[in-house]
Amino acid sequence: METRSDKVTLGMVGIGYWGPNLLRNFTQLDKCWMKICCDIDEKSLKNVQSQYPGIKTTKQYSDLIDDPEIQAIIISAPAIKHYEFAKLAIQNNKHVFVEKPLTLNIPDAEDLVRLAKEKNVKLMVGHLMEYHPAIEKLKQMIQNNELGEIYYIYSQRVNLGRIRKDENALWSLAPHDISIIMYLLESEPVMVNAIGKSYIQDGIEDVAFLNMTFPNNIMAHVQLSWLDPHKIRMTTIVGSKKMAVFNDMDTSEMIKVYDKGVENNSSPGSFGESLVLRFGDVVVPYIKMVEPLRLECQHFIDCIINDKQPRSDGIDGLKVVKVLHSAQKSLKNGGIPIPVGE
Numbered sequence: 001m002e003t004r005s006d007k008v009t010l011g012m013v014g015i016g017y018w019g020p021n022l023l024r025n026f027t028q029l030d031k032c033w034m035k036i037c038c039d040i041d042e043k044s045l046k047n048v049q050s051q052y053p054g055i056k057t058t059k060q061y062s063d064l065i066d067d068p069e070i071q072a073i074i075i076s077a078p079a080i081k082h083y084e085f086a087k088l089a090i091q092n093n094k095h096v097f098v099e100k101p102l103t104l105n106i107p108d109a110e111d112l113v114r115l116a117k118e119k120n121v122k123l124m125v126g127h128l129m130e131y132h133p134a135i136e137k138l139k140q141m142i143q144n145n146e147l148g149e150i151y152y153i154y155s156q157r158v159n160l161g162r163i164r165k166d167e168n169a170l171w172s173l174a175p176h177d178i179s180i181i182m183y184l185l186e187s188e189p190v191m192v193n194a195i196g197k198s199y200i201q202d203g204i205e206d207v208a209f210l211n212m213t214f215p216n217n218i219m220a221h222v223q224l225s226w227l228d229p230h231k232i233r234m235t236t237i238v239g240s241k242k243m244a245v246f247n248d249m250d251t252s253e254m255i256k257v258y259d260k261g262v263e264n265n266s267s268p269g270s271f272g273e274s275l276v277l278r279f280g281d282v283v284v285p286y287i288k289m290v291e292p293l294r295l296e297c298q299h300f301i302d303c304i305i306n307d308k309q310p311r312s313d314g315i316d317g318l319k320v321v322k323v324l325h326s327a328q329k330s331l332k333n334g335g336i337p338i339p340v341g342e
Protein backbone atom coordinates (compact mmCIF):
# COMPACT_ATOMS: atom_id res chain seq x y z
CA MET A 1 0.00 0.00 0.00
CA GLU A 2 1.22 3.49 -0.87
CA THR A 3 1.82 5.78 2.09
CA ARG A 4 2.60 9.46 2.46
CA SER A 5 6.24 8.60 2.92
CA ASP A 6 6.36 7.39 -0.72
CA LYS A 7 5.31 10.82 -1.88
CA VAL A 8 7.28 14.03 -2.40
CA THR A 9 6.18 16.46 0.32
CA LEU A 10 5.53 19.94 -1.04
CA GLY A 11 5.09 23.44 0.28
CA MET A 12 3.85 26.31 -1.82
CA VAL A 13 4.08 30.11 -1.65
CA GLY A 14 1.87 32.53 -3.57
CA ILE A 15 -1.77 31.56 -3.99
CA GLY A 16 -2.95 34.57 -5.97
CA TYR A 17 -4.12 34.41 -9.58
CA TRP A 18 -1.83 31.68 -10.98
CA GLY A 19 -1.01 29.76 -7.78
CA PRO A 20 -4.44 28.03 -7.53
CA ASN A 21 -3.83 26.44 -10.96
CA LEU A 22 -0.53 24.98 -9.78
CA LEU A 23 -2.13 23.93 -6.50
CA ARG A 24 -4.97 22.14 -8.32
CA ASN A 25 -2.53 20.22 -10.49
CA PHE A 26 -0.07 19.28 -7.76
CA THR A 27 -2.89 18.07 -5.50
CA GLN A 28 -4.18 15.86 -8.34
CA LEU A 29 -0.87 14.06 -8.82
CA ASP A 30 -0.29 10.68 -7.18
CA LYS A 31 3.35 11.00 -6.28
CA CYS A 32 3.27 14.17 -4.23
CA TRP A 33 1.54 15.60 -1.22
CA MET A 34 0.95 19.30 -0.55
CA LYS A 35 1.55 19.96 3.15
CA ILE A 36 1.58 23.76 3.62
CA CYS A 37 0.49 26.75 1.56
CA CYS A 38 1.79 30.23 2.34
CA ASP A 39 0.44 33.64 1.38
CA ILE A 40 0.39 37.02 3.10
CA ASP A 41 -3.17 37.56 1.93
CA GLU A 42 -5.86 36.28 4.30
CA LYS A 43 -8.41 35.77 1.50
CA SER A 44 -6.03 33.55 -0.48
CA LEU A 45 -5.48 31.37 2.59
CA LYS A 46 -9.23 31.16 3.27
CA ASN A 47 -9.73 29.88 -0.29
CA VAL A 48 -7.12 27.16 0.28
CA GLN A 49 -8.71 26.19 3.62
CA SER A 50 -12.17 25.85 2.10
CA GLN A 51 -11.07 23.89 -1.00
CA TYR A 52 -8.31 21.79 0.54
CA PRO A 53 -9.11 21.29 4.25
CA GLY A 54 -6.15 18.90 4.68
CA ILE A 55 -3.55 21.51 3.70
CA LYS A 56 -2.08 23.70 6.46
CA THR A 57 -1.84 27.43 5.78
CA THR A 58 0.56 30.08 7.00
CA LYS A 59 1.57 33.68 6.41
CA GLN A 60 5.21 32.94 7.23
CA TYR A 61 7.41 31.61 4.44
CA SER A 62 9.86 30.46 7.14
CA ASP A 63 7.28 27.81 8.18
CA LEU A 64 7.95 26.07 4.85
CA ILE A 65 11.70 26.49 5.10
CA ASP A 66 11.88 25.24 8.70
CA ASP A 67 9.75 22.16 8.08
CA PRO A 68 12.16 19.22 7.61
CA GLU A 69 9.41 17.14 6.01
CA ILE A 70 9.01 19.54 3.08
CA GLN A 71 11.26 18.36 0.23
CA ALA A 72 10.27 20.81 -2.48
CA ILE A 73 8.80 24.32 -2.67
CA ILE A 74 6.55 25.69 -5.40
CA ILE A 75 6.97 29.46 -5.82
CA SER A 76 4.13 31.35 -7.44
CA ALA A 77 4.68 34.67 -5.69
CA PRO A 78 5.31 37.86 -7.69
CA ALA A 79 8.52 37.78 -9.78
CA ILE A 80 10.20 40.30 -7.48
CA LYS A 81 10.15 37.64 -4.69
CA HIS A 82 11.42 34.71 -6.81
CA TYR A 83 15.12 35.11 -6.03
CA GLU A 84 14.71 35.56 -2.27
CA PHE A 85 12.28 32.64 -1.88
CA ALA A 86 14.15 30.28 -4.23
CA LYS A 87 17.51 31.04 -2.60
CA LEU A 88 16.20 30.34 0.90
CA ALA A 89 14.65 27.08 -0.24
CA ILE A 90 17.79 25.86 -2.01
CA GLN A 91 20.04 26.87 0.88
CA ASN A 92 17.84 24.64 3.02
CA ASN A 93 18.26 21.69 0.65
CA LYS A 94 14.79 21.86 -0.87
CA HIS A 95 14.00 21.36 -4.56
CA VAL A 96 12.42 24.40 -6.18
CA PHE A 97 9.80 24.97 -8.84
CA VAL A 98 9.69 28.70 -9.53
CA GLU A 99 7.32 30.47 -11.86
CA LYS A 100 8.67 32.44 -14.81
CA PRO A 101 10.70 34.61 -15.06
CA LEU A 102 13.31 32.86 -12.92
CA THR A 103 14.57 36.20 -11.57
CA LEU A 104 14.55 39.84 -12.60
CA ASN A 105 18.29 40.05 -13.29
CA ILE A 106 21.18 37.90 -14.55
CA PRO A 107 23.37 37.75 -11.37
CA ASP A 108 20.42 36.47 -9.30
CA ALA A 109 19.61 33.79 -11.87
CA GLU A 110 23.28 32.75 -12.05
CA ASP A 111 23.40 32.57 -8.28
CA LEU A 112 20.38 30.25 -8.13
CA VAL A 113 21.81 27.98 -10.84
CA ARG A 114 25.14 27.79 -8.96
CA LEU A 115 23.48 27.18 -5.59
CA ALA A 116 21.18 24.45 -6.93
CA LYS A 117 24.20 22.65 -8.39
CA GLU A 118 26.16 23.03 -5.16
CA LYS A 119 23.27 21.71 -3.04
CA ASN A 120 22.36 19.05 -5.61
CA VAL A 121 18.68 20.03 -5.70
CA LYS A 122 16.34 20.42 -8.68
CA LEU A 123 15.67 23.95 -9.87
CA MET A 124 12.86 24.11 -12.40
CA VAL A 125 11.33 27.21 -14.00
CA GLY A 126 7.68 27.42 -15.05
CA HIS A 127 8.29 27.73 -18.79
CA LEU A 128 4.86 26.21 -19.29
CA MET A 129 4.85 26.20 -23.07
CA GLU A 130 7.78 23.77 -23.22
CA TYR A 131 5.29 21.19 -21.91
CA HIS A 132 2.51 22.04 -24.36
CA PRO A 133 1.61 19.06 -26.61
CA ALA A 134 1.20 21.41 -29.60
CA ILE A 135 4.70 22.81 -29.12
CA GLU A 136 5.97 19.24 -28.84
CA LYS A 137 4.26 18.46 -32.17
CA LEU A 138 5.86 21.51 -33.82
CA LYS A 139 9.25 20.49 -32.48
CA GLN A 140 8.85 17.01 -33.96
CA MET A 141 7.88 18.52 -37.31
CA ILE A 142 10.94 20.76 -37.30
CA GLN A 143 13.21 17.86 -36.30
CA ASN A 144 11.75 15.68 -39.07
CA ASN A 145 12.45 18.49 -41.54
CA GLU A 146 8.75 18.68 -42.49
CA LEU A 147 8.88 22.46 -42.60
CA GLY A 148 12.28 22.53 -44.31
CA GLU A 149 14.85 25.13 -43.38
CA ILE A 150 13.34 27.51 -40.82
CA TYR A 151 13.36 31.07 -42.15
CA TYR A 152 11.61 33.04 -39.43
CA ILE A 153 9.14 32.83 -36.52
CA TYR A 154 6.80 35.42 -35.11
CA SER A 155 4.39 35.30 -32.22
CA GLN A 156 1.75 37.41 -30.56
CA ARG A 157 0.79 37.33 -26.89
CA VAL A 158 -1.67 40.16 -26.40
CA ASN A 159 -4.77 40.69 -24.29
CA LEU A 160 -6.47 43.28 -22.10
CA GLY A 161 -4.89 42.63 -18.64
CA ARG A 162 -3.33 41.34 -16.36
CA ILE A 163 -1.56 44.62 -15.70
CA ARG A 164 1.47 44.17 -13.43
CA LYS A 165 3.17 46.67 -11.15
CA ASP A 166 6.59 45.09 -10.56
CA GLU A 167 7.54 44.12 -14.11
CA ASN A 168 6.62 45.32 -17.60
CA ALA A 169 4.83 43.40 -20.37
CA LEU A 170 8.18 42.22 -21.73
CA TRP A 171 9.24 40.51 -18.48
CA SER A 172 5.74 39.28 -17.70
CA LEU A 173 4.73 37.86 -21.09
CA ALA A 174 7.83 37.29 -23.22
CA PRO A 175 9.32 34.41 -21.16
CA HIS A 176 6.71 32.14 -22.78
CA ASP A 177 7.58 33.11 -26.35
CA ILE A 178 11.33 33.26 -25.81
CA SER A 179 11.27 29.79 -24.25
CA ILE A 180 9.02 28.44 -27.04
CA ILE A 181 11.28 29.74 -29.81
CA MET A 182 14.53 28.66 -28.10
CA TYR A 183 13.01 25.23 -27.43
CA LEU A 184 11.86 24.81 -31.04
CA LEU A 185 15.12 26.00 -32.56
CA GLU A 186 17.35 24.43 -29.92
CA SER A 187 19.46 27.56 -29.98
CA GLU A 188 19.73 30.95 -28.33
CA PRO A 189 19.45 34.37 -29.97
CA VAL A 190 22.71 36.22 -30.47
CA MET A 191 21.26 39.70 -30.83
CA VAL A 192 18.04 41.35 -29.68
CA ASN A 193 16.33 44.66 -29.96
CA ALA A 194 13.05 45.87 -28.50
CA ILE A 195 10.84 48.89 -28.36
CA GLY A 196 8.07 49.48 -25.87
CA LYS A 197 5.95 52.21 -24.32
CA SER A 198 4.28 52.89 -20.97
CA TYR A 199 0.75 54.21 -21.32
CA ILE A 200 -0.90 53.23 -18.02
CA GLN A 201 1.83 53.37 -15.36
CA ASP A 202 4.98 55.47 -15.44
CA GLY A 203 8.07 53.49 -16.41
CA ILE A 204 6.27 50.15 -16.83
CA GLU A 205 5.86 49.30 -20.50
CA ASP A 206 2.42 47.93 -21.36
CA VAL A 207 3.42 47.09 -24.92
CA ALA A 208 6.68 45.75 -26.31
CA PHE A 209 7.87 44.54 -29.70
CA LEU A 210 10.85 42.24 -29.44
CA ASN A 211 13.14 41.11 -32.27
CA MET A 212 15.66 38.30 -31.92
CA THR A 213 18.36 37.18 -34.32
CA PHE A 214 19.28 33.51 -34.11
CA PRO A 215 22.19 31.68 -35.73
CA ASN A 216 21.64 30.43 -39.31
CA ASN A 217 19.98 33.64 -40.41
CA ILE A 218 16.77 32.87 -38.49
CA MET A 219 14.87 35.82 -37.12
CA ALA A 220 12.04 35.98 -34.63
CA HIS A 221 9.62 38.69 -33.64
CA VAL A 222 7.37 38.75 -30.58
CA GLN A 223 4.51 41.16 -29.92
CA LEU A 224 3.56 41.59 -26.27
CA SER A 225 0.83 43.64 -24.68
CA TRP A 226 -1.65 43.73 -21.82
CA LEU A 227 -3.35 46.70 -23.49
CA ASP A 228 -5.00 45.20 -26.54
CA PRO A 229 -8.61 44.58 -27.63
CA HIS A 230 -7.84 40.98 -28.73
CA LYS A 231 -6.76 37.91 -26.85
CA ILE A 232 -4.21 36.38 -29.21
CA ARG A 233 -1.69 33.66 -28.47
CA MET A 234 -0.31 32.65 -31.79
CA THR A 235 3.01 31.52 -33.21
CA THR A 236 3.77 31.35 -36.94
CA ILE A 237 6.74 29.45 -38.32
CA VAL A 238 7.80 29.98 -41.90
CA GLY A 239 10.01 27.31 -43.40
CA SER A 240 11.37 26.62 -46.87
CA LYS A 241 8.98 23.66 -47.40
CA LYS A 242 5.91 24.50 -45.32
CA MET A 243 4.50 27.03 -42.91
CA ALA A 244 2.88 26.23 -39.57
CA VAL A 245 0.62 28.26 -37.31
CA PHE A 246 -0.02 27.43 -33.65
CA ASN A 247 -3.11 29.08 -32.23
CA ASP A 248 -3.35 28.42 -28.50
CA MET A 249 -6.85 29.94 -28.44
CA ASP A 250 -8.27 27.43 -30.95
CA THR A 251 -8.76 24.23 -28.98
CA SER A 252 -10.00 22.16 -31.94
CA GLU A 253 -7.47 23.23 -34.58
CA MET A 254 -4.41 24.27 -32.62
CA ILE A 255 -1.91 23.72 -35.40
CA LYS A 256 -2.43 24.31 -39.10
CA VAL A 257 0.27 23.35 -41.55
CA TYR A 258 0.19 25.19 -44.85
CA ASP A 259 1.82 23.57 -47.85
CA LYS A 260 2.80 26.96 -49.20
CA GLY A 261 6.10 28.29 -50.36
CA VAL A 262 8.22 29.78 -53.08
CA GLU A 263 10.23 27.62 -55.46
CA ASN A 264 12.70 28.12 -58.26
CA ASN A 265 11.14 27.39 -61.63
CA SER A 266 13.58 25.06 -63.33
CA SER A 267 11.52 24.31 -66.45
CA PRO A 268 13.03 25.60 -69.69
CA GLY A 269 11.51 28.58 -71.44
CA SER A 270 10.22 30.10 -68.27
CA PHE A 271 12.07 33.34 -68.80
CA GLY A 272 10.91 36.07 -66.43
CA GLU A 273 9.24 33.58 -64.11
CA SER A 274 12.16 32.14 -62.19
CA LEU A 275 10.23 32.11 -58.89
CA VAL A 276 6.97 30.21 -58.53
CA LEU A 277 4.55 30.44 -55.64
CA ARG A 278 3.31 27.08 -54.35
CA PHE A 279 -0.18 26.69 -52.88
CA GLY A 280 -1.18 23.31 -51.46
CA ASP A 281 -3.27 21.67 -48.77
CA VAL A 282 -3.82 22.94 -45.28
CA VAL A 283 -3.44 20.10 -42.76
CA VAL A 284 -4.60 20.08 -39.14
CA PRO A 285 -2.49 17.49 -37.29
CA TYR A 286 -4.12 15.55 -34.48
CA ILE A 287 -2.82 16.52 -31.07
CA LYS A 288 -3.54 14.40 -28.03
CA MET A 289 -4.25 17.18 -25.60
CA VAL A 290 -3.33 17.01 -21.92
CA GLU A 291 -3.32 20.16 -19.80
CA PRO A 292 0.24 21.54 -20.25
CA LEU A 293 0.30 22.61 -16.59
CA ARG A 294 -0.38 19.05 -15.51
CA LEU A 295 2.50 17.78 -17.65
CA GLU A 296 4.74 20.50 -16.23
CA CYS A 297 3.87 19.65 -12.60
CA GLN A 298 4.23 15.92 -13.27
CA HIS A 299 7.65 16.53 -14.85
CA PHE A 300 8.88 18.35 -11.73
CA ILE A 301 7.85 15.46 -9.48
CA ASP A 302 9.31 12.87 -11.91
CA CYS A 303 12.62 14.74 -11.97
CA ILE A 304 12.79 14.65 -8.16
CA ILE A 305 11.84 10.98 -7.88
CA ASN A 306 14.05 9.77 -10.74
CA ASP A 307 16.89 12.26 -10.19
CA LYS A 308 16.56 13.76 -13.68
CA GLN A 309 17.41 17.26 -14.90
CA PRO A 310 14.22 19.25 -15.57
CA ARG A 311 13.62 20.25 -19.20
CA SER A 312 13.12 23.87 -18.11
CA ASP A 313 15.92 23.86 -15.54
CA GLY A 314 17.71 26.82 -13.99
CA ILE A 315 20.05 27.12 -16.97
CA ASP A 316 17.05 27.37 -19.30
CA GLY A 317 15.60 30.00 -16.96
CA LEU A 318 18.90 31.90 -16.97
CA LYS A 319 19.01 31.89 -20.80
CA VAL A 320 15.56 33.48 -20.91
CA VAL A 321 16.57 36.08 -18.28
CA LYS A 322 19.63 36.97 -20.40
CA VAL A 323 17.42 37.63 -23.42
CA LEU A 324 15.01 39.69 -21.32
CA HIS A 325 17.86 41.69 -19.78
CA SER A 326 19.34 42.61 -23.17
CA ALA A 327 15.89 43.34 -24.61
CA GLN A 328 15.17 45.63 -21.65
CA LYS A 329 18.47 47.44 -22.26
CA SER A 330 17.54 47.91 -25.91
CA LEU A 331 14.06 49.08 -24.97
CA LYS A 332 15.47 51.75 -22.65
CA ASN A 333 17.89 52.88 -25.38
CA GLY A 334 15.45 53.49 -28.20
CA GLY A 335 15.55 49.99 -29.65
CA ILE A 336 19.27 49.68 -30.46
CA PRO A 337 20.51 46.10 -31.11
CA ILE A 338 22.18 44.52 -28.07
CA PRO A 339 24.20 41.26 -28.05
CA VAL A 340 22.46 38.77 -25.75
CA GLY A 341 23.91 38.80 -22.25
CA GLU A 342 25.20 42.41 -22.51
Ligand SMILES: NC(=O)c1ccc[n+]([C@@H]2O[C@H](COP(=O)([O-])OP(=O)(O)OC[C@H]3O[C@@H](n4cnc5c(N)ncnc54)[C@H](O)[C@@H]3O)[C@@H](O)[C@H]2O)c1
Residues within 6 Å of the ligand: 013, 014, 015, 016, 017, 018, 019, 038, 039, 040, 041, 044, 059, 061, 075, 076, 077, 078, 079, 081, 099, 100, 101, 126, 128, 172
Ligand atom coordinates in the same frame (compact mmCIF):
# COMPACT_ATOMS: atom_id res chain seq x y z
N1 LIG B 1 2.90 30.12 -16.32
C1 LIG B 1 1.96 31.00 -16.56
O1 LIG B 1 1.27 30.92 -17.58
C2 LIG B 1 1.73 32.12 -15.58
C3 LIG B 1 0.57 32.87 -15.65
C4 LIG B 1 0.38 33.89 -14.72
C5 LIG B 1 1.37 34.16 -13.78
N2 LIG B 1 2.50 33.41 -13.76
C6 LIG B 1 3.56 33.69 -12.77
O2 LIG B 1 3.09 33.29 -11.49
C7 LIG B 1 3.62 34.16 -10.49
C8 LIG B 1 2.46 34.76 -9.70
O3 LIG B 1 1.66 35.53 -10.57
P1 LIG B 1 0.15 35.88 -10.19
O4 LIG B 1 -0.44 36.43 -11.43
O5 LIG B 1 -0.50 34.74 -9.54
O6 LIG B 1 0.38 37.06 -9.14
P2 LIG B 1 -0.62 37.48 -7.97
O7 LIG B 1 -0.14 38.82 -7.52
O8 LIG B 1 -2.04 37.31 -8.38
O9 LIG B 1 -0.34 36.41 -6.83
C9 LIG B 1 0.82 36.40 -6.06
C10 LIG B 1 0.47 35.94 -4.66
O10 LIG B 1 1.67 35.96 -3.88
C11 LIG B 1 1.36 36.49 -2.60
N3 LIG B 1 2.56 37.07 -2.00
C12 LIG B 1 3.20 38.22 -2.30
N4 LIG B 1 4.24 38.42 -1.48
C13 LIG B 1 4.25 37.38 -0.64
C14 LIG B 1 5.09 37.03 0.48
N5 LIG B 1 6.09 37.81 0.85
N6 LIG B 1 4.82 35.89 1.15
C15 LIG B 1 3.78 35.10 0.78
N7 LIG B 1 2.94 35.38 -0.24
C16 LIG B 1 3.19 36.51 -0.94
C17 LIG B 1 0.28 37.52 -2.87
O11 LIG B 1 -0.46 37.80 -1.69
C18 LIG B 1 -0.53 36.85 -3.95
O12 LIG B 1 -1.58 36.08 -3.41
C19 LIG B 1 4.45 35.20 -11.23
O13 LIG B 1 5.77 34.78 -11.21
C20 LIG B 1 3.93 35.15 -12.65
O14 LIG B 1 4.90 35.52 -13.61
C21 LIG B 1 2.70 32.39 -14.63
